[in-house]
Amino acid sequence: MNLNYSDEQNMLREQVLKFCETNYDFIDREKILESDSGFSKDNWQQFAELGWLAVPFKEENGGFNFGPVELTVLFEEFGKALVVEPYLSSVVMSGTIIENSNHKNKSSIIEKIISGEHQISVAYAEPNIGYKFFDCYASTSVNNNILSLNGTKSLVLNAGNASQFIVLAKHDGLSALIMIDAEVDGLSIQSFKTIDGQTCGELTFENVSIDTDSIIASGVDAEALFNKMMDLSILCISAEAVGAMNASYMKTVQYTKEREQFSQPISNFQVLQHRMVDMFIETELTKSLLIKATLQLDSNDPNAENTISALKVQVGKAGRLIGQNAVQLHGGMGVSNEMSIGHYLKRFTAIDSMFGNTQYHINKYQTNQ
Amino acid sequence: MVGPVIYTFGTQEQKDRFLPDILNFDTWWCQGYSEPGSGSDLASLKTKAVLDGDQYIVNGSKTWTTLAQNADWIFCLVRTETTQKKQEGISFLLIDMNTPGIEVKPIITIDGDHEVNSVFFTDVKVPADQLIGEEGKGWTYAKFLLAHERFGIAGVPVVKVQIDRLKNLTAEYNDADLNRKIAELEIDLEALEFTELRTLAAIAEGGHPGAESSILKIRGTEIQQRLTELYVEAAGQYILPYEGPDGFESNRTPSGPEYASPSVAQYLNYRKTSIYGGSNEIQKNIIAKAILGV
Numbered sequence: 220m221n222l223n224y225s226d227e228q229n230m231l232r233e234q235v236l237k238f239c240e241t242n243y244d245f246i247d248r249e250k251i252l253e254s255d256s257g258f259s260k261d262n263w264q265q266f267a268e269l270g271w272l273a274v275p276f277k278e279e280n281g282g283f284n285f286g287p288v289e290l291t292v293l294f295e296e297f298g299k300a301l302v303v304e305p306y307l308s309s310v311v312m313s314g315t316i317i318e319n320s321n322h323k324n325k326s327s328i329i330e331k332i333i334s335g336e337h338q339i340s341v342a343y344a345e346p347n348i349g350y351k352f353f354d355c356y357a358s359t360s361v362n363n364n365i366l367s368l369n370g371t372k373s374l375v376l377n378a379g380n381a382s383q384f385i386v387l388a389k390h391d392g393l394s395a396l397i398m399i400d401a402e403v404d405g406l407s408i409q410s411f412k413t414i415d416g417q418t419c420g421e422l423t424f425e426n427v428s429i430d431t432d433s434i435i436a437s438g439v440d441a442e443a444l445f446n447k448m449m450d451l452s453i454l455c456i457s458a459e460a461v462g463a464m465n466a467s468y469m470k471t472v473q474y475t476k477e478r479e480q481f482s483q484p485i486s487n488f489q490v491l492q493h494r495m496v497d498m499f500i501e502t503e504l505t506k507s508l509l510i511k512a513t514l515q516l517d518s519n520d521p522n523a524e525n526t527i528s529a530l531k532v533q534v535g536k537a538g539r540l541i542g543q544n545a546v547q548l549h550g551g552m553g554v555s556n557e558m559s560i561g562h563y564l565k566r567f568t569a570i571d572s573m574f575g576n577t578q579y580h581i582n583k584y585q586t587n588q
Numbered sequence: 589m590v591g592p593v594i595y596t597f598g599t600q601e602q603k604d605r606f607l608p609d610i611l612n613f614d615t616w617w618c619q620g621y622s623e624p625g626s627g628s629d630l631a632s633l634k635t636k637a638v639l640d641g642d643q644y645i646v647n648g649s650k651t652w653t654t655l656a657q658n659a660d661w662i663f664c665l666v667r668t669e670t671t672q673k674k675q676e677g678i679s680f681l682l683i684d685m686n687t688p689g690i691e692v693k694p695i696i697t698i699d700g701d702h703e704v705n706s707v708f709f710t711d712v713k714v715p716a717d718q719l720i721g722e723e724g725k726g727w728t729y730a731k732f733l734l735a736h737e738r739f740g741i742a743g744v745p746v747v748k749v750q751i752d753r754l755k756n757l758t759a760e761y762n763d764a765d766l767n768r769k770i771a772e773l774e775i776d777l778e779a780l781e782f783t784e785l786r787t788l789a790a791i792a793e794g795g796h797p798g799a800e801s802s803i804l805k806i807r808g809t810e811i812q813q814r815l816t817e818l819y820v821e822a823a824g825q826y827i828l829p830y831e832g833p834d835g836f837e838s839n840r841t842p843s844g845p846e847y848a849s850p851s852v853a854q855y856l857n858y859r860k861t862s863i864y865g866g867s868n869e870i871q872k873n874i875i876a877k878a879i880l881g882v
Contacts, residue, residue, distance in 0.1 A: 561698035
């Protein structure tokens with residue numbers, strides 16, 4: 220079993236690492252969080268210039284034809300620096316759906332994603348359906364020969380900056396993915412800051428008229444495509460979590476070596492050493508499941524879906540343990556908003572809540588056995 | 589916290605001066621214990637008080653001072669003497685927050701709230717009759733106070749209310765996994781509550797809360813933190829939006845259950861409980877040393 224990264228993959232990692240070291244220290248990040256859009260347009264343009272926005276797309280659509288491995292490399296480094304740019308929503312989520320849909324203009328849309336010109340978000344959650352995304356209430360109907368969409372979509376990542384949305388809704392009683400312009404009449408958007416400093420929005424559709432061309436997938440195809448997107452998204456945020464775990468335990472080790480109490484560095488105390496060892500062990504175990512899931516997704520292994528659930532559970536549990544202990548070992552400094560360490564805990568909490576939390580995926584894993 | 593110290597170690601004059609206002613909620617007190625360099629190793633504190641005639645001149649700083657921005661008074665551990673054994677040079681001073689030379693600066697915590705502060709003392713003049721007990725015996729009073737503090741921190745009544753609230757909020761889901769976790773928490777709470785009652789019974793017979801109160805602090809904060817985790821778990825993905833479009837003051841609320849967004853603030857906020865009042869690691873050291881004798 221060869222688990223080594225290729226030279227190309229290592230170069231990508233180096234590149235992201237360098238970018239984050241130069242452009243993404245904690246203070247840079249704070250400024251980005253305080254901005255109106257909630258991300259840096261300059262950074263986004265640099266992502267485009269460096270080719271990162273093209274990573275997962277097929278060559279025929281102007282991409283690099285890279286797969287899950289390269290995406291996890293990117294996201295691991297993003298996780299270390301707590302990058303907030305909307306790569307997940309625009310490139311991974313929307314990109315996966317558009318590229319595999321029957322949208323007639325998909326090449327030109329992907330081109331605009333790759334160039335950084337357009338950001339697109341997927342609207343899948345709703346106020347009252349929990350993680351059962353296909354049980355949605357948003358639906359199309361025909362009034363006076365006009366096809367229109369009504370309903371509410373919640374927790375839409377980066378909603379305030381998206382020029383288009385891919386909406387999961389019912390059409391003729393079946394699941395459908397519908398592409399809608401952000402500017403369209405009848406759509407109102409309310410933006411919120413998220414717990415980890417990013418942004419999301421609530422979309423309300425009131426008799427938004429659509430044409431049948433904008434339905435880019437329907438029925439079982441739509442659900443299969445949506446699930447494919449979910450699996451890849453879980454993989455990406457899991458990679459991000461692994462990066463954040465790595466950073467959390469390393470920053471904690473560093474801090475305990477510097478912080479002195481009882482006339483010695485607190486890293487001398489065995490109880491803290493063991494706690495940090497636990498953090499390290501959980502990071503490595505998570506990395507193992509991440510690699511397993513990545514390889515399975517890459518090879519279209521039928522077990523991938525189950526491994527993704529296992530990974531999401533491990534990410535949820537390890538993220539909680541590592542995030543909480545990192546804060547604990549930093550003492551009061553850990554709960555101070557001016558230190559980065561508490562922001563990792565926030566990100567772990569957000570990641571656990573997305574696409575099915577720990578308990579949801581334990582149950583899913585159990586059902587699939 | 590300070591009430592028992594005053595009524596146990598204070599002079600009659602101090603009791604008459606401070607206790608009625610505490611009982612009537614007329615004065616608010618904050619706690620001047622931790623310093624930037626003295627957290628778990630509290631006895632290494634450096635804030636200095638020098639006796640000058642009938643007053644002490646205080647210089648130094650305190651940190652993580654809860655609600656100092658609202659407090660009328662602060663009770664402070666100060667160093668009145670540099671001694672071989674660091675615990676011996678500590679004294680317990682009561683200081684009016686309006687005294688010139690005191691500056692309060694906010695520290696924003698990870699839940700976005702302003703609850704704690706840094707408090708700076710520059711040549712603050714404190715009348716000597718605001719010293720509790722004897723100079724140099726402050727560590728004894730400090731430990732006495734901490735034992736009482738741990739009782740409050742255990743938070744049994746609050747947890748009971750919050751568990752009931754969670755049950756009501758989530759009753760409609762009929763979620764077996766969640767209900768099992770809530771039941772486990774209630775069982776742990778029963779054990780904690782009766783442990784607290786045993787300690788109270790001993791006090792009623794004339795004893796003082798001793799190292800056993802560390803059990804209350806450790807298990808009480810663990811239960812509180814697990815409870816906040818259950819709220820977050822129950823709210824699922826709806827915890828994601830945090831602030832409204834106009835910040836916390838917004839009337840426009842995100843979708844999902846109403847308790848979702850406060851849940852995550854509470855979860856983040858409650859990480860402090862295993863750190864403050866002597867971290868849970870320190871509490872275990874206390875039990876190991878004072879009870880197990882190792």
